[in-house]
Amino acid sequence: MTRPVALVGPTASGKSALALALARVRSDAELVSVDSMQVYRGMDVGTATPSASERDEVPHHGLDLIDPHEEFTVAEFQRRVLAAVDDIEARGRRALLVGGTGLYLQAVVDGLEVPGRYPDVRAGLDAEPDTAALHRRLSELDPLAAARMEPTNRRRVLRALEVTIGGGRPFSSYGPGLDAYPPSRFRLVGLRLPRPVLDERIAARYAAQVEAGFVEEVRRVWEDPRGVSRSAAQALGYKELADHLAGRCTLEEALELAVRRTRRFARRQERWFRRDPRITWLEPPPPDHDARAVLDELLAIWDEPG
Known part of the structure; x- marks a missing residue:
């Protein structure tokens, strides 16, 4: 009996590309997003949601679940992802969870009892x-x-x-809190890159997202008369570009602030995952630090029995 795998790490580390590479050579794999912002419809560019062609090629779950004006909780995410994993396994296939939202991941892999909101x-x-x-x-x-x-x-x-x-x-x-790491039926694997490399990738990704229509996406979402929920408004880069569209800063200033905030967020992700002793770390080698270079290592973990 093989266990489902969760591939984690900071934003822009290459998790999605590596997961897709695995799914292309292991036909039993289906990908499950563990990203608190990819659940929102119409926020695809800024959240780096897998493209339509990628979703056509490999089954994806946990994407485009609700509209940006709706609130989304950890408990609801946990319910939906565990249901998706159960469905995948019931069909004789395997789930590869992919993402960097630490609390959402821990809620799933540890079955946390999530308190309500007041x-x-x-x-x-x-x-x-x-x-x-x-x-x-x-x-x-x-x-x-x-x-x-x-x-x-x-x-x-x-x-x-x-x-x-x-x-x-x-x-x-x-429960014992987020600092407890009990045995889990999920096998945890992490991607780790040198910080300067990660910093460069974060800046490059924002530049590419602007070219792909990020500003127009923010305009469309923020002009929706239904508004933007508190949880959706936390998406990295959106608030900064919304400030630009409102005339409070230039595009260059908005992107500079978004890059700084995203780099700080990546540091927090690193600290969160570094505490978990269950994670097996993979380090893509220089000079390119391409996550797909560790595909063989991930495949070896994927193929381990039990």
Whole structure:
């Protein structure tokens, strides 16, 4: 019995190209996106969603699930991806998960029990500017959760308080947290590139996306009378180009800021995945650092039994 594989790594590292290369030589493979932004219809250029021809060639799942005005949660993503994996396996085929959204990946491979959302509670908590005060409040309500996070990590503190207060159940009761790495039925493989190479690729990809119509895509999405959801608005590059379209900056300034933010995001992705001891790392060799150069290594992992 072979296990499904998850191919992870920072943005622009070449995950999609490597996954497609594997699927072209292993006819049992179907690709499942683990990208929190490729779920949105009409946001294909800026999220580097696989092309129509690539999707015609190899089955893809987890793409174009909802419209940009709709909110999308980790729990909904988890439900849809696990259903896709089950369907793939029921047909005698194998799933290759591909992406860099760490929380979404961990929700799938570890079967996390994902707490609900309580926007009214969150809004009230967010009005408190003192993160240390919020952490002290969490220490009173859920000491275990408070001990698991830095008092200065506002995002995590807010989320833990939101769940504890809104759900009437301690945040820590949902499991050991994101720093636990239990055995998983998924085999985890990561792509690792030198940071200067990754930085260059991020800038080059933005240039190519603009040539491919990224600005026009942002205009179309942002002018939709239904609006853009909070979750969709977090897509890298979109806000910056929307600011350009609104006349708040030049295109060059928007792209420069988008590149900087995306490079910082890639660093966070690296840190997230580096903590997971279950990942087998592949390093495409110089001078090109082409991810497809490690295809044989990935195939060897893919073909391992059990």
